[in-house]
Amino acid sequence: MNSPVRFPFTSFVQIQRDLETPIYLQIANHIISAIQRRILNPDQKLPGARTLSSELEVHRNTVTAAYEELSQQGWIDIQQNKGAFVLPFSTKNISKQTKSIQDDSHYPEKTGFPFQKSNLLDNPFEYIPCDFVFNDGTPDIRLTQIEDLSRFYSANMKRKSNRKKMGYYNQEGSEYFKKHLSNYLNVSRGFHISPQNLLITRSIEMSLYIISELLLQADDLVIVAELSYFSANMIFQKSGARIQSIPIDEEGLCIDSLKEICKEQTPRMVYVTPHHHYPTTVSLSSKRRLALLELAKEKSFIIVEDDYDYDFQYEKLNNLPLAATDNSGMVVYVSSFGKSLAPGFRTGFIVAPKNLMVEMQKYLGVIDRQGDVLMEQVLGEMIDEGIIHRHLKKSLKIYRERRDHCVKLLNLHLKDWVDVDIPTGGLALWLRWKKPVNLMQLSQKCQKKQLFIPKTLLYQNKNITAIRMGFGHLTFDEMENCLLIIKSVLKEI
Known part of the structure; x- marks a missing residue:
């Protein structure tokens, strides 16, 4: 087993003598917190009662009482003539009494100083797990x-x-x-x-x-x-x-x-x-x-x-x-x-x-x-x-086929709703809506049917209603499933 830990216990054991909680319980609670936070590791030997009492400036009997409390709760193992050792952290060896003890140590929820917050840098990206997801035009990792x-x-x-x-x-x-x-x-x-x-x-x-x-x-x-x-x-x-x-x-x-x-x-x-x-x-x-x-x-x-x-x-x-x-x-x-x-x-x-x-x-x-x-x-x-050139040449053929097929499906399923031009390149299409539709509402209803359309793809104001739709990451079947979901939602709106 390891030698006694050598870092100062005063770094995490902070005794407050004005509290109603007895000092021995304060020491025990701080040591429990240190074990939970992995400051003290399993099998580490704790300092003797005399050594720790001197460091914490308390009576030796107070430390002995703290160690006995920790032993009863299942946090340490006291071995005669050898010392006290930290037990592996497990919910099974924690007594019910532990849950009722108020731990006086905690990590602060807020800073103690003011700082400037930025609304400009609010992260616009979001992700909600669904069977199908739209993006703004990314490659298919499956082709890598x-x-x-x-x-x-x-x-x-x-x-x-x-x-x-x-x-x-x-x-x-x-x-x-x-x-x-x-x-x-x-x-x-x-x-x-x-x-x-x-x-x-x-x-x-x-x-x-x-x-x-x-x-x-x-x-x-x-x-x-x-x-x-x-x-x-x-x-x-x-x-x-x-x-x-x-x-x-x-x-x-x-x-x-x-x-x-x-x-x-x-x-x-x-x-x-x-x-x-x-x-x-x-x-x-x-x-x-x-x-x-x-x-x-x-x-x-x-x-x-x-x-x-x-x-x-x-x-x-x-x-x-x-x-x-x-x-x-x-x-x-x-x-x-x-x-x-x-x-x-x-x-x-x-x-x-x-x-x-x-x-x-x-x-x-x-x-x-x-x-x-x-x-x-x-x-x-x-x-x-030449690996890059060969891979790109092979993947370009697939992406071109996906572009053409996606346009074909759009004209098949959504021709009454959207106009789309075929771009000369890239991995996304620009869908311009012919009829008035609330894109946020469309996105929310599609999400319920397992199609996630991020708000960063939605462009809507008094002059335009459009969606940037990436096709590169979708197979033919996935494209059709996505567009059928949109079609079904449009019938409900």
């Missing part, structure tokens, strides 16, 4: 090549050369991964970058946070679409920026409206999702892309291009990112890599000119000092060996 991921990760864990990399902090990321990722982006997205133009982050949201902290100040004007990504808006507002929205139509963000704003004041930043606008899925037209780049150069505002689903393209002719045609350094590009893989294998990144990257690295070093060099090594090897 788990065997490949496991093989690469296991090999890298065992490789001796990687053990040194795991032993120190490295917020700069894996140079091996950045080299292969920059090559991958140059080929797939038309970039002309080097590893020095890349910052590896955990997610797109972390990328936006770093950009916001570095480039925005209080009262800066940030332009977004009238329907935009809520997390990005929250991040910009938290930095103190003013958010102003402009219309969006079938060609994407309305640049003429942006020009009107620029006549009165110059924005600090314009946030866009040009490839497939979030949430409407429309693409920014080539004409408007050029106009936006020209206006940014003329007025010297920053374009933050969020390219959250570039990899999911189903048509041969697609627009390159704005950053690929930006020769003036006006675009900061954020995206993610490995979105078609399991969540733990995905990573975010920022592409920007080198001078800005130096400053961003400082911010990353504060919030993510350790990095994840091992995972980045795995991803780099998967690029190098």
Whole structure:
């Protein structure tokens, strides 16, 4: 058995002599609490009565009485000529008397100091377990090549050369991964970058946070679409920026409206999702892309291009990112890599000119000092060996089939209720309702029938009633079950 515990009992035994509770019971109750909270472990030897009485400044007989009480309740075992030992914590060895004893120690429910609460950062995400769940467009984890991921990760864990990399902090990321990722982006997205133009982050949201902290100040004007990504808006507002929205139509963000704003004041930043606008899925037209780049150069505002689903393209002719045609350094590009893989294998990144990257690295070093060099090594090897390309090519075929089938089912079951355009890519559809319907009521009734539709997917005001519906994670049968549930609810409303 273990030697007597050596940490000071006064750290958790606090005697209050003005209480009606006898001191020996106070000591016993505090020791019980310490056992329950695993401060004292099973089989640990407690100090002798003389030693503990001296430390707590009480009579030796008081400690002896406390130990006898603990023994009677089944918390300790007193062995003659050996001492008192903590028994394993189990409800079976707790006497009924314990339940009636008032434990004077507790963890505080509230802080003893004031602090500022933020309504801006209230988490809009929710999850209620149901048989079927809608999301805003995520891949199907069932399509992930788990065997490949496991093989690469296991090999890298065992490789001796990687053990040194795991032993120190490295917020700069894996140079091996950045080299292969920059090559991958140059080929797939038309970039002309080097590893020095890349910052590896955990997610797109972390990328936006770093950009916001570095480039925005209080009262800066940030332009977004009238329907935009809520997390990005929250991040910009938290930095103190003013958010102003402009219309969006079938060609994407309305640049003429942006020009009107620029006549009165110059924005600090314009946030866009040009490839497939979030949430409407429309693409920014080539004409408007050029106009936006020209206006940014003329007025010297920053374009933050969020390219959250570039990899999911189903048509041969697609627009390159704005950053690929930006020769003036006006675009900061954020995206993610490995979105078609399991969540733990995905990573975010920022592409920007080198001078800005130096400053961003400082911010990353504060919030993510350790990095994840091992995972980045795995991803780099998967690029190098073509695993990423083969997996994406295979999964794109499936996602395109799911997109087409989902549109077919919508036209079959809900054609009288919704309009839907077929997007050129991505993993979500934009459902515009033809008839007036209370979307919150629809969501609540669907939930009762085992279909969960998060409120973050519902867009409803005096001008629009729409739902962003992800299809990538649903099989054909699951799609049909979901839409039949919606159809049955619509008949009830």
